[in-house]
Amino acid sequence: MMDTLLDVEDLWVRFPSRQGVFDAVRGVSFTLGRERLGIVGESGSGKSMTGRAILRLIRPPGIVEAKQIALNGDNLMEKSEKDMRAVRGQKISMVMQDPKFSLNPVMTIGAQIIEAYRQHNRTNHADAYAKAVEMLQAVSIRDADRVMRAYPHEMSGGMGQRVMIAMMLIPNPQILIADEPTSALDVSVQRQVLDIMDGLVKERGMGLIFISHDLNLVADFCDRVLIMYAGRIVEVCEASKLSQAKHPYTRGLLNALPRLDAPRDHLEVLQRDPAWSTAPSVSGRVA
Amino acid sequence: MMLDIDTLNVWFGSGRDRVDAVKAATFSVARGESFGLVGESGSGKSTILRAISGLAPQWSGRMVVDGTPLTKTRPKAFYKAVQMVFQDPYASLHPRHSVDQVLGETLHLHGFGDIDARVVKLLDDVGLGQKFRFRYPHQLSGGQRQRVAIARALAPEPQLLLLDEPTSALDVSVQGEILNLLVDLRRDRGLTFVMVSHDLSVVGHMCERLAVMQNGQIVEVLGVDALRQNAATHPYAQSLLAASI
Structure with a gap:
């Protein structure tokens, strides 16, 4: 379909704690081409950790494990800290929230x-x-x-x-990771910033990883969406078809949003199923 | 009328550094109504709430709550009738006070006698239950903390609740729960809401009427039906609607 810029395979982020090891990201796999890839989820779902792990920005005692994080076929996991400095900023850049x-x-x-x-x-x-x-x-x-x-x-x-x-x-850079770049901004300004990022991605043929908690925004702005829950990818879908998503978690999130065109007395409340957090991660890889 | 605001001006600083945060704001809210204030950050929407609750000392104009004009110093009865819920539940709860202390102190300050029974009742009303009574804020999730903040606001049995972005620090799934709680509380207790939000769909869900603010001025007051039909008349209100959908 398109050439793959980044290939992430079986990524784990772990934090040892007094109560045992906490897995923030659990076996996430996805690829990124010259596209806008959205990662959505609630706070604590591991979406920011995924972005940081790609740049190897997670510091000890945090542990990052992966089969590979390949940038144009070059495994970032095997690079030394010195070589990583040449990757950060030069090849992969990150825009933070605030x-x-x-x-x-x-x-x-x-x-x-x-x-x-x-x-x-x-x-x-x-x-x-x-x-x-x-x-x-x-x-x-x-x-x-x-x-x-x-x-x-x-x-x-x-x-x-x-x-x-x-x-x-x-x-x-070839890849831009934007971690909630517009959450701290007003709606009118949000649109301007998104338009600028959109233009740059198109003009320069960059890959964009767009991390956000805002489903509507992601559906509107991205090409493909990964939905994360408890450190796993529960669903992958085309952004334009997000409203027809199948996983009960994604459906629950969509139904929990108030809508101007469909007024209701009560919003639906997300019923969490413990099975979601144990089911294996869905792969976001495009062959 | 529960709340009547007439040509309210609020400013900060003086002389060269004076900033006029709210300029000649006029609106009124009927008893039992839910009224929304929307606009960009810095448009003065939160400042109006702070002026009503007495947190902005420099103001002029006329504010009437339940038939009583407000003065610079407020009587005790005012604080019983008007309560506020803040944006960030992480910042608005004392980190070293347990839920029981937070609610108990509020009840004590308002002169209630049966504090123990009331704390139990308040926690049930906001859907928390007894197992949360002796927890500290850091042992609660964001949504649970906001429930405690709502319980604290309900403690003196207010009639007017001022909500300053009550769900903007929460996830969408938790936002739904808190909004449902607020809808139920308003219906059961006949509360009047004034709600500030930058999210038009939240205001559309919660409120019957809303005011759109820009640079400290109310540019348009419209009903929620007009909002749904995209029938705003002021150009700024139109652009805000267009940006949110």
């Missing part, structure tokens, strides 16, 4: 973007500056020169998130 916590509050936006750029490229300051301005314009920031001089607290949430995306895109 720009307030991801930007350095005492550095100007410009200085941070230039620093990120020069980390990966040997250039002089003037070139880096020009590149940074160009990137800010690519994410629809109008007066880029002013923003370069501004500090993070002078930005609104939407602007901050766009700056984060600009910073992630400078090294021209």
Whole structure:
């Protein structure tokens, strides 16, 4: 169908605790091509952990195990920490949830973007500056020169998130992992940020992993959706067919949402079946 | 009328740093009605709730709750009649007080005698039950914590409940449970709700009428039927609707 950028096979994330080992992610497999892949689930379902594990950002005592996490056939699990630094940012980038916590509050936006750029490229300051301005314009920031001089607290949430995306895109990664990139934003701004990400994915042929708890948003924005529950993938479906999803968990989540077009006195309450968390993970791999 | 707000202005700071958070807001809520406030962050919707409950000290205009005009200092009866539920249940409960202490202290402050029986009743009313009575907030899930916060707000038997984004910190499945609880409580106790949310579908589910706010001003008040038929007239209200569907 399409060329595979990332192949994750049998991924486990474990945290040892006093009560025994806690499995945050349990045997997840999926592939990512040049597409927008959504991962949805409740808090604690392991969706963010999956994103972090791909970049090997889980620190001891956390344990990551996988048959393979292959980026273009290159197994990331076998790489040394030094080699991973060349992957992070360069090949796979990540956008975090809240720009307030991801930007350095005492550095100007410009200085941070230039620093990120020069980390990966040997250039002089003037070139880096020009590149940074160009990137800010690519994410629809109008007066880029002013923003370069501004500090993070002078930005609104939407602007901050766009700056984060600009910073992630400078090294021209093949894969962007967006962990709830719009949860901290208002609906009107949310749309703008999504449009920018969408445009970039299409133009540059990137693969996007979009982690979110918002089913409607994912159905609208992504191509394919993985639904996670208790560290496993319970269902994989086309985003456009999410409303016809079959698994009772997905159905339960969809029915729990209030809808403007179908008013009801009471919302349906999700009845959890203990069998969901023991059933083996569904594979999200495309052969 | 349970609540009547007339040309309410709320501001923070003074002189050069003065920020007008709410400008000439006017609306009224009938007894037993559920009224929604929607808008972007920074539009002043939460500030209106804080002004009603007495948490925003600098305001002008007229606010009438159940026929009594509000002054800068509020009588004790006011705090019995008006209660608020906050957005983040993680932040609004004392981390070192058990559920029993939280509810018991509230009941004591409001001068109730039969505290023990009332704590039992409150926990049953919010669907928690007795096994949660001696737990601490960190031993509860987000939804359970919000139930405790609702129980605390119900303790003085209020008539008007101010809900500031009561479910935005919760998962969709838990959001459904809390919204159902609020619907039931309103019906059983004849409560009046003023609810702030950025989620139009939640407001559409819970409220009969809503006000759309932008930059501290109410730009439109519309019924929920108009919301469902996408019949907003103000351009900003229209764009907000379009972005949410």
